[in-house]
Amino acid sequence: xxxxxxxxxxxxxxxxxxxxxxxxxxxxxxxxxxxxxxxxxxxxxxxxxxxxxxxxxxxxxxxxxxxxxxxxxxxxxxxxxxxxxxxxxxxxxxxxxxxxxxxxxxxxxxxxxxxxxxxxxxxxxxxxxxxxxxxxx
Amino acid sequence: xxxxxxxxxxxxxxxxxxxxxxxxxxxxxxxxxxxxxxxxxxxxxxxxxxxxxxxxxxxxxxxxxxxxxxxxxxxxxxxxxxxxxxxxxxxxxxxxxxxxxxxxxxxxxxxxxxxxxxxxxxxxxxxxxxxxxxxxx
Amino acid sequence: xxxxxxxxxxxxxxxxxxxxxxxxxxxxxxxxxxxxxxxxxxxxxxxxxxxxxxxxxxxxxxxxxxxxxxxxxxxxxxxxxxxxxxxxxxxxxxxxxxxxxxxxxxxxxxxxxxxxxxxxxxxxxxxxxxxxxxxxx
Amino acid sequence: xxxxxxxxxxxxxxxxxxxxxxxxxxxxxxxxxxxxxxxxxxxxxxxxxxxxxxxxxxxxxxxxxxxxxxxxxxxxxxxxxxxxxxxxxxxxxxxxxxxxxxxxxxxxxxxxxxxxxxxxxxxxxxxxxxxxxxxxx
Numbered sequence: 051x052x053x054x055x056x057x058x059x060x061x062x063x064x065x066x067x068x069x070x071x072x073x074x075x076x077x078x079x080x081x082x083x084x085x086x087x088x089x090x091x092x093x094x095x096x097x098x099x100x101x102x103x104x105x106x107x108x109x110x111x112x113x114x115x116x117x118x119x120x121x122x123x124x125x126x127x128x129x130x131x132x133x134x135x136x137x138x139x140x141x142x143x144x145x146x147x148x149x150x151x152x153x154x155x156x157x158x159x160x161x162x163x164x165x166x167x168x169x170x171x172x173x174x175x176x177x178x179x180x181x182x183x184x185x186x187x
Numbered sequence: 188x189x190x191x192x193x194x195x196x197x198x199x200x201x202x203x204x205x206x207x208x209x210x211x212x213x214x215x216x217x218x219x220x221x222x223x224x225x226x227x228x229x230x231x232x233x234x235x236x237x238x239x240x241x242x243x244x245x246x247x248x249x250x251x252x253x254x255x256x257x258x259x260x261x262x263x264x265x266x267x268x269x270x271x272x273x274x275x276x277x278x279x280x281x282x283x284x285x286x287x288x289x290x291x292x293x294x295x296x297x298x299x300x301x302x303x304x305x306x307x308x309x310x311x312x313x314x315x316x317x318x319x320x321x322x323x324x
Numbered sequence: 325x326x327x328x329x330x331x332x333x334x335x336x337x338x339x340x341x342x343x344x345x346x347x348x349x350x351x352x353x354x355x356x357x358x359x360x361x362x363x364x365x366x367x368x369x370x371x372x373x374x375x376x377x378x379x380x381x382x383x384x385x386x387x388x389x390x391x392x393x394x395x396x397x398x399x400x401x402x403x404x405x406x407x408x409x410x411x412x413x414x415x416x417x418x419x420x421x422x423x424x425x426x427x428x429x430x431x432x433x434x435x436x437x438x439x440x441x442x443x444x445x446x447x448x449x450x451x452x453x454x455x456x457x458x459x460x461x
Numbered sequence: 462x463x464x465x466x467x468x469x470x471x472x473x474x475x476x477x478x479x480x481x482x483x484x485x486x487x488x489x490x491x492x493x494x495x496x497x498x499x500x501x502x503x504x505x506x507x508x509x510x511x512x513x514x515x516x517x518x519x520x521x522x523x524x525x526x527x528x529x530x531x532x533x534x535x536x537x538x539x540x541x542x543x544x545x546x547x548x549x550x551x552x553x554x555x556x557x558x559x560x561x562x563x564x565x566x567x568x569x570x571x572x573x574x575x576x577x578x579x580x581x582x583x584x585x586x587x588x589x590x591x592x593x594x595x596x597x598x
Contacts, residue, residue: 335476335477335482336476336482336484338476338477339472339473339475339476339477340472340475340476340477340478340479340480340530341477342477343477345472345473347473393477
């Protein structure tokens, strides 16, 4: 499953180069995976309510072109891998007006209890694990 | 007591006007009150460990001149009022190179338990209440 | 004219109290005035392209209740005053699910050239001045 | 040359997991390279004044442990490669109290004119190119 969602660039997200400051694309990745989960049928909020956190363990981002203030950007999110203890998302950020690819990257996550212990999602939240497994295919 | 501390403007804090985005001064206010508490002898971290939160209930800020990337700025913080249930800070942001006043404002706070109930600081954290009372004079 | 727009709280906007960090409401004010201008028929981008900046000279915000991660919030924006050299916006942030008022405040702006000189909007961008005047009524 | 600088975690940088939100480490990388340049004898501000921008073309970050509010963190920065048209930094973020490695990663940059054209640093800013070449060894 690919989830897409659209955001509009905030003035606050620009920097003095006149373009979006580079870490904001990675904040948009967070919006992307939130929407991927919602569109799969689960929500990240539910997951946290069940006591499971999804901290980022790795991130990478490659920048191709710049978003500018007030641009609408499409965040496209897919799951690259989903194992009992980890999951990895892939994102592309596209300018809506012309479809140009602006940035792309990955985040990797482990499943953690609120006490900071690694947990298998299948054990901690079996229904959500099932939903994610099906949507990841 | 007046507490002063110095920060250096991050590129991330600028916007496409080429100056610091306006809400960052209010983030610097947060640094100011953290340092005021530290210099008084308490810390905000201790306060939270005792179960007391200090959420912002009001903020105002007046902008006089702009900070720019890499500028060093001085945050000057004083307590304007301290009552059993509330406290109010006053801040001034000055450019270090020439002492120019860039922005000034206030934040007001109540004392809250982690469950979201209003609490008297004197009751919840009497030692810290004492320290703040003395340093506020 | 009242302009409304909806945002969804990002994880990045929360803090360790488990609620939205207070300056983010003021970033949402920026989204509010961007949308007010768009709905009036002008855009802030056009204004900047005509060489007119709208820096914030004053901000205040009063916090009533907290937004949380993934909440949808409505930003309602109106113009409180519009004079040849200045304008003032009023904002309310409401939780979408129950309409509860979370925060409200103002920003004041002057009209500035890119060289930092105060300018009358009527002179620098007469068509946009006309649009704003009509929509402010 | 290795440049080190220390920052203190802001409340604003935490999220509802009670730890620093992951993109902030990458903002700290920016502080790291700013300080590396300063300690080498150049400054990024000078570079921009000479018309050269250093946009990020790639970033990666690996997270090992979490920084928390009010922690002091050391940013250690080195240059991994410096070619006529590109440069790559390597960063480590360490907790000051016990030296624990919290995160590490890289940023890659090209040299760009303000008009967005790729430029050789040696040509656009020969003195700074010389300083960077010597400090990179």
